Amino acid sequence: MGRSVVWGLYALILALAPLVFTSSLSHTLLSQMGIAIIVCLSYNILLGQGGMLSFGHAVYSGMGAFLAIHTLRLVSGGLALPVSLIPLVGGVASLVLALLLGWVTTKKAATPFAMITLGIGELVWAMALMFPGFFGGEAGLSGNRVAGSPLLGITLGPQIELYYLIALYTLVCTALMYAFTRTPLGRMLNAVRDNPERAAFVGYNPQMVRYLAFVIAAFFAGISGGLAALNFEIVTSEVLSGHRSGAYLLFTFLGGTTFFFGPIIGAILMVLAFVLLSELTQAWLLYLGLIFIVMVTLAPGGVASLVMLNLRWVRSGGWRRLWPVYGVLLATGLLALSGAAALLEMLYHLQLGAALGPELPFFGVTLNIDEPYSWLGAAAVLLIGLMLFELSRRRFMHHAQGGGGA
Known part of the structure; x- marks a missing residue:
């Protein structure tokens, strides 16, 4: 019953999101989030379930996008295929490519697997520049998603119509990938990840298990690429x-x-970072790197592990004792973040924007890279914030361990 409620809420959120966030920017962001959810979940079939660290997953989402845009151009030329089915073409194309490349890729596990995927990724990316007839060269390929015949009066011209198509694919693909985790193959993939020797001892071929999972992940990545081709109309x-x-x-x-x-949380964060954070600061990639380091250090299980930890405390009643500590953690964390951000923005401005003058605005405060007080003030805010955050974190852990003991 609980699982049915979760899936019902998931479908309801997908259905109501564009009605709550009604701006064109919101619809664009929501569409990109749906696409990102599919590709991140497909990547987690490899990384989370199979323990396969891939540096070339974009090969399969990207090739799905290219085959989808080629199909869209054929539809514009008269091919009788509903545009809403084009993402499946991208999925099948990536599946076929994975059937061809996957056996060699999955011959090894762990670090050799990662290196093979890196090599194949660089090879395919180089080919994209070598064969402009298929890949379109540096300009890429473009198409028109409203060129086909409308299906049930739906042209996919308005962004909200395209969003609901993406939302439908997102819901179905999420359900299918979740169902995969419950299948014998999904369970065996976990076994091969944890102990391939034991899996081989009981009669399973670890490479075949990895190969099948690799092909399935590529299929869903190709669907996401096909949806991206429809969304942007250029690849x-x-x-x-x-x-x-x-x-x-x-x-x-x-x-x-x-x-x-x-990965659903990660996909939402990815779109917000690429679209919104990149608009706030030119040094957004630097912030991403720092966030990644902090998360690996303090919460290696990711945001999802923090969510599940808090759910357990809520169920045990420990939330009442912890919420004041949460407030202090948030306040001190924001204080440290503001000091670090001020230093980073001044350093970035000093190196790349000094020609624009020594002053730069920072959340209502004017910083001056030529004045020592700006640097000292930002450093002081950072150090004070870090010290207070560490004290708050230790207090939080003390209360959390006490709550767990109770």
Whole structure:
């Protein structure tokens, strides 16, 4: 019953989100979040369930996007195929590619597997520039998603119509990937991750298990690529880059690989970082790196592990004692973050924006890179914030251990 409620809430959120957030920017963000959820969940089939660290997952989402945009161009030329089915073309194309490359890729596990995926990723990305006839060169390929015949009066022209198509794919793909975790193959994938020798001893071929999981993950990654092709109506070689694969790894890990819903959180964070954080500061990649280091150090299980930890405390009644400590943690964390951000923005401005003058605005405060008080003040705020945060964290752990003992 509880699982049915969760799935019902998930579907309800997908259905009502564009009605709550009604701006065009919100609809665009929600569409990108749906696409990112599918690809991050597919990546977690490899990383979280199979223990396979891939540096080339963008090959399969990217090739799905390219085959989808080629199909969309054929639809514009008269091919009788509903545009709403084009993401499945991307999924099948990536599945076929994984069937061809996956056996070699999954021959090894652990570090050799990661290196093979890195090599294949760089190879395919280089090919995208070598064969402009298929990949479109540096300009990429573009299409028109409203070129096909409307299906039930739906043209996919308005962003909200496309969002609901993406939401439907997101719901179905999420359900299918969750169902995969409950299958014997999904369970055996966990066994191969934890102890491949024992799995081989009881009669299973670890490489075959990894290979099948690899193909399934590529299929869903291709669907996400096809949806991205419809959403942006242009595909460039960037979708095959190592930078894109690194983003999948980073945010899947940040969301939490040990819980099924962790990559969903990571996908939402990825879109917010790429779209909103990049608008706030030019040094946004530096912030992402620092956030990743902090999360690995303080919460290696990702955001999902923090959510589950708090749910346990809520059920045990310990939340009443902990919420004041949470407030202090949040306040001191924001204080330390503001000091660190001020230092980073001044350093960035000093190196790359000094020609614009010594002053820069920072959340209502004017900082001056030529004045020592700006640097000393930011450093003092950072140090005070860190000290108070550490004291608050120790108090939090003390209360949490007390709550757990009770």
